[in-house]
Amino acid sequence: MPNEIDWSDSYFHDYVDRGIMKWQGMYLSEHTAEMEKEQQLEEKMIPAKSKMSESDIQQVLASAYEAQSLITLQLEMKDMDNNYFEDITGKILGFDELGILVDEKLVLYEEIRHVALKSFHKWSDVSKEE
Known part of the structure; x- marks a missing residue:
């Protein structure tokens, strides 16, 4: 064959x-x-930021919303290893009596530990910070 x-x-x-x-x-x-x-x-352990008062949080959120500035939020929540989650960064798109909408993510006021305006380092700035 x-x-x-x-x-x-x-x-x-x-x-x-x-x-x-x-x-x-x-x-x-x-x-x-x-x-x-x-x-x-x-x-990648994220350190705890200082806990802000409700009035301080509201003041930063109001100025960020008015100026349409980027913010960074640290939430009170922790993962299973007792580490904080990464900061939420974005613009405030809206708000109500319960919380704010940051880039399509709802964040309740009671969950916010720390909030700050997002600062940028200009790439062309070569001066040394002292």
């Missing part, structure tokens, strides 16, 4: 499968990447 494969041909026997060795290499690289990711999360 002409369509029959000759399995004794050396072409099929030259390949040597590395078997479990290649899987161990893949596991090692994935494990290393996961460990690096965990280390980055540990290094």
Whole structure:
């Protein structure tokens, strides 16, 4: 039969499968990447900012809304490891008696720990701050 494969041909026997060795290499690289990711999360601990009074928070929010300035908010909430979440940054799009809308995210007044106007460092400014 002409369509029959000759399995004794050396072409099929030259390949040597590395078997479990290649899987161990893949596991090692994935494990290393996961460990690096965990280390980055540990290094990214966000310190607590000073707790502001309600009147101070309202004053900063009012001036930011009026000037349409960017703000940064630190919330009172913490993650499971007792670390603060990253600051919320954006413009105040609206507000009501319960909270504010910051770039499509509703933030209740009672959740706000600290609020500040977002400051920018001009890239062309080379003067040293002392």
